[in-house]
Amino acid sequence: MIKAYILILVYVGKLEEVLESLRKIENIRSIAVTAGDYDIITKVSVESLEELLEVTDKIQLSGGIKRTTTSVIEKEIEL
């Protein structure tokens, strides 16, 4: 299992539209709208890097996306 954060910058006025699209994409485990360097932080769980590329592509093509940055999780500690 590969987990990654995909950090997203959105064009102004496109946030709701992007959120609607993201909520339909499989393998996205969480979506957070944030204030700061990024507009949206999503967490993704996939079986392979190829599948991660597919998810990233779907996000890129969902319209209203200015830029994405993918960070694969190497290790995780959580409650």
Next chain:
Amino acid sequence: MRIRKKYLFYFLLISSSLIAATTTSIDSIISYFYISNPWVFGVSVFLVGMFITIFLSLLLSVPFRGKSIGSRIDPSFNRVRFLKREELGYHILAGMGNTVNTLGYFYIVSTFVDPSAVLPFFQVVILYLLIVESLSEKDAPTLAEVESSIIVTFGAIMASISLSGEVNVMAMLVIFLIMNPGWVLLAIYQRKLKLMRINEGHNDSINIRLWNVIFTTIFTSAIVLVYNKNYFFEAINAASMYYPWLSLTMGVTFFAYVLYIRALGLGKASISQAVKASTIIFVIPLSLLLSHYMNFSFSAGPTLFIIKIMGITLVVLGVATFALTDVRAYVFINAKGDQSIEDLMERIWHIRGVVAVSALAGKHDVLAKVRIRTLGKGYERVIRRLEGIDGIEKFSWQSVLKEWEEI
């Protein structure tokens, strides 16, 4: 389905409260019409409950469209399984907590004519949980949590207290020294079990409930056997005579607990308990209904009515305050060149309010997820602590405005 996590937390607890209110009413019917001795009732309900819980757990293990039926209630559930060695201690403590709490309840019911005059003080358990969490958990209560908990506690007492009964010192001692500590043991160790990682995934609430009922049945039977073995044999007889009613109450209770345990994995025990205090709201119409069939009066005098309305208002306000004062953030961290990332993760993990830490490949080295009650606490507890860590070159704080998580 992807929904906002805090909505899921409140949905689970309010559903659990509604089911628990129904169970309380079924218990009243059984106690009034069929099994009046509370010790006999206690053992018989657990004896039947153990079988019905095993049956329901096995039923929920049946696969349906690639997943078990139970995974629709708790996605972490796959099938019924044996205990892992690391769970055993927590299960024993949770079982002991449930036994002590239940026997305390039986004692109150059997000794005092009007338990409703003292049982509302059981709600004070929220404050016990706050104290225990402040000593044992990473995320100590904030002033907002303490205030909201007190509002809910006193609201729940006001909404459920009966003005017809006398307050008995002995009953109060049993509640404050036996029942409430028993419930604290149960809530804290069920939460620890839910947060445990089993087979690479989160522990599931269905197996936790199943094993808790098994341990509680063993402990309750043992204590009642020692106290009065005739009661134990009467309980076996009662279990065989009234098993449909006992199965009904324990079957319904099973779902109330499964939802409650799942919620314990999402939020602190004290806050879960405070939201669960909404049971007192749901139980009022059920009590009204039962008062038509059973010989007790559900007083509707103006004083009691006003007090109940005030209590319900306080509970709703307290729960809403919990829901609205939740601040989440992501902190992106870049480490200095000579810093071990694993070591840095460990140090960040020990900061209060940090609920997850991830080592990342890419632009940032570490991502910490923070959950606190106020932004001020974020500065005091998290940012000041991060600034004190040597291996951090820079970090940036991203406040979460809205969040959805897969359930």
